[in-house]
Amino acid sequence: MNRVIIIGGGITGLSAANRLIEEQQARQVPLAVTLLEGSDRLGGTIQTQEVDGFLIETGPDAFISTKPWALALCTRIGLSDRLIRTNETFRRTHIVRKGALLPVPEGFLMLAPTRFWPFVTSPLFSWPGKLRMALDLVLPRGPQCEDESLGSFVTRRLGREALERIAQPLVSGIYTADPDVLSLRATMPRFLDMETQHRSIITAMWREQRTVAQRTRDGTSGRKIADSGARYSLFVSFDRGMKTLIDTLAVRLPGGVAQRQKSVATVRRRDAAWDVVLSDGMTFQADAVLIAVPAHRAAGMVQELDAELAADLSAIPYAPSVVVNLAYRRQDIPHPLDGFGFVVPAIERRSLIACTFSSVKFAGRAPDGWALLRVFIGGTMQAHLCELDDEELLRAVRKDLHDLLGIEAAPRLTLIARHPASMPQYPVGHLQHVARIQARAARYPGLAFIGNAYGGIGMPDCVHAGETAAEQVLERVKERDTGFGVRGTGGNSGFGVRGSGKQGEKK
Numbered sequence: 001m002n003r004v005i006i007i008g009g010g011i012t013g014l015s016a017a018n019r020l021i022e023e024q025q026a027r028q029v030p031l032a033v034t035l036l037e038g039s040d041r042l043g044g045t046i047q048t049q050e051v052d053g054f055l056i057e058t059g060p061d062a063f064i065s066t067k068p069w070a071l072a073l074c075t076r077i078g079l080s081d082r083l084i085r086t087n088e089t090f091r092r093t094h095i096v097r098k099g100a101l102l103p104v105p106e107g108f109l110m111l112a113p114t115r116f117w118p119f120v121t122s123p124l125f126s127w128p129g130k131l132r133m134a135l136d137l138v139l140p141r142g143p144q145c146e147d148e149s150l151g152s153f154v155t156r157r158l159g160r161e162a163l164e165r166i167a168q169p170l171v172s173g174i175y176t177a178d179p180d181v182l183s184l185r186a187t188m189p190r191f192l193d194m195e196t197q198h199r200s201i202i203t204a205m206w207r208e209q210r211t212v213a214q215r216t217r218d219g220t221s222g223r224k225i226a227d228s229g230a231r232y233s234l235f236v237s238f239d240r241g242m243k244t245l246i247d248t249l250a251v252r253l254p255g256g257v258a259q260r261q262k263s264v265a266t267v268r269r270r271d272a273a274w275d276v277v278l279s280d281g282m283t284f285q286a287d288a289v290l291i292a293v294p295a296h297r298a299a300g301m302v303q304e305l306d307a308e309l310a311a312d313l314s315a316i317p318y319a320p321s322v323v324v325n326l327a328y329r330r331q332d333i334p335h336p337l338d339g340f341g342f343v344v345p346a347i348e349r350r351s352l353i354a355c356t357f358s359s360v361k362f363a364g365r366a367p368d369g370w371a372l373l374r375v376f377i378g379g380t381m382q383a384h385l386c387e388l389d390d391e392e393l394l395r396a397v398r399k400d401l402h403d404l405l406g407i408e409a410a411p412r413l414t415l416i417a418r419h420p421a422s423m424p425q426y427p428v429g430h431l432q433h434v435a436r437i438q439a440r441a442a443r444y445p446g447l448a449f450i451g452n453a454y455g456g457i458g459m460p461d462c463v464h465a466g467e468t469a470a471e472q473v474l475e476r477v478k479e480r481d482t483g484f485g486v487r488g489t490g491g492n493s494g495f496g497v498r499g500s501g502k503q504g505e506k507k
């Protein structure tokens with residue numbers, strides 16, 4: 001029997017467990033799988049709560065469908081008919097400029113415009129700012145480099161205003177990062193590739209959009225599905241929220257596989273196997289251990305085993321964030337809520353990073369006559385705000401919602417979710433850092449580090465990381481059973497750090 005222990009019951013750990021169990025059941029692979037989760041619930045960052053008719057997401061509220069792994073998992077586990085798309089009517093976002101909400105011009109995707117008139121006529125940018133962005137069309141390629149920060153890239157190609165007014169707030173809404181530190185290679189490499197291949201980002205995006213538009217013409221009306229900001233047409237959720245995925249994965253695991261309130265303290269090598277020691281001293285033995293917890297937690301687990309590996313793991317920086325959900329009577333919000341929400345540039349100096357109009361973005365989030373808003377605070381650039389107590393936090397949130405949406409009324413319901421050190425930051429050089437961890441981890445047969453700290457923070461990346469690590473275990477079992485593989489020799493067993501290997505535009 002091959003004993004596999006997965007540490008951490010977030011989406012990464014659950015995806016790994018599910019993949020192992022799928023193969024065990026389909027092909028009678030001799031495996032004993034145990035998932036150890038420190039808290040009393042599965043899902044990690046993913047949590048949906050149903051309160052008084054509101055469907056409240058305190059972590060992710062959607063995932064992107066262009067990275068195929070989460071969608072493919074949903075199909076395999078029978079969730080296809082539970083998936084819902086974003087509301088087609090208001091697929092756009094707003095950006096705060098001098099205290100007013102202005103829509104991102106239609107066709108402006110993340111960093112650059114793909115349509116002329118909406119961009120030229122938008123009050124979001126000054127005329128000098130627009131002209132500087134247009135310079136991208138004639139500027140030569142920049143120096144070829146391995147990696148570059150988002151801030152350096154956008155300033156170089158599109159100008160400072162493009163960075164401050166659109167790239168920083170849109171990207172901060174995703175990575176909660178400082179753009180002058182965030183690695184473009186590790187997060188949105190396609191923009192670096194666009195410059196290499198097409199020189200101009202605007203030209204490259206315009207060409208890409210033309211192809212996409214041809215493919216996504218609505219068959220019945222012939223109408224193009226418009227997006228602005230993030231590509232909202234590509235995002236999906238579930239009719240009853242993100243917990244649908246977690247609950248379904250949990251139910252599929254045979255009894256006894258997922259064990260809650262089992263907090264792991266240390267992972268030790270013993271002969272050719274592993275001891276997984278809990279904080280209460282209880283010990284599990286395993287042939288393979290997949291560590292699917294935040295890197296700073298993983299570091300503590302392997303400190304005794306390899307201090308250098310632990311130091312590299314704990315050097316991956318994390319940012320805290322707070323998500324506050326607020327419910328209002330629709331009539332108490334003077335703003336038309338004609339979008340999926342807004343993002344706030346750091347130069348606006350507000351407490352909020354972003355706000356999602358949840359009841360507009362997805363159906364079934366609030367009862368008729370009510371609106372559900374979800375605001376984000378903190379991130380790397382305003383981490384200190386996460387220290388505020390609930391009362392101070394709500395005061396700051398309500399002030400911004402008053403100034404920006406004109407809301408005077410008190411919310412009828414509030415739910416504050418704190419995510420301390422939960423968002424890994426990918427600084428310039430992140431991929432090399434991960435490669436170093438990977439090389440070091442390869443010394444230990446059967447040990448793998450998986451999760452959002454390494455190869456992508458989005459749910460699809462996490463699913464992919466978990467499934468890939470599970471497949472590596474299965475490969476190893478197969479090799480051993482057929483007498484080909486040699487275990488415990490200290491050679492590279494094919495384990496190590498499992499990320500998605502590919503990073504993309506959005507989580």
Ligand SMILES: Cc1cc2nc3c(=O)[nH]c(=O)nc-3n(C[C@H](O)[C@H](O)[C@H](O)COP(=O)(O)OP(=O)(O)OC[C@H]3O[C@@H](n4cnc5c(N)ncnc54)[C@H](O)[C@@H]3O)c2cc1C
Binds near residue numbers: 012041262458
């Ligand atoms: C506020 C917020 C919003 C987000 N929005 C989106 C979004 O809209 N779309 C998207 O795709 N992604 C989004 N993300 C990112 C995505 O949710 C995460 O990257 C992903 O859920 C991480 O999953 P994970 O399993 O790797 O880690 P986690 O969810 O952190 O799970 C790790 C698990 O390990 C457990 N654990 C920790 N220590 C121990 C221990 N010692 N012993 C045992 N167990 C332990 C924890 O309790 C936890 O259950 C968001 C993230 C945040 C914070």
